Amino acid sequence: MYECFHCGCRAVIWDFDFSFDDCGYEGDGIVHFCHCSNCGAEIEYRIPLDDEETEKEDEQDECVD
Numbered sequence: 001m002y003e004c005f006h007c008g009c010r011a012v013i014w015d016f017d018f019s020f021d022d023c024g025y026e027g028d029g030i031v032h033f034c035h036c037s038n039c040g041a042e043i044e045y046r047i048p049l050d051d052e053e054t055e056k057e058d059e060q061d062e063c064v065d
């Protein structure tokens with residue numbers, strides 16, 4: 001178990017995963033839902049997945065002579 005940010009007890013339990021789409025968030029990513037069995041806090045981890053890296057490609061174009 002993981003340490004709870006709120007109460008400091010190692011009582012955080014993972015519940016389930018959802019995609020950004022399932023939760024109505026914009027973009028692509030994964031959402032991990034956990035809760036603390038000690039204080040009852042609900043924890044949500046949002047991990048964005050960025051497939052598009054067009055900005056870096058644009059920067060490289062500026063270096064071309």
Ligand SMILES: [Zn+2]
Pocket residue numbers: 004005006007008009011036037038039040041
């Ligand atoms: Zn807690």
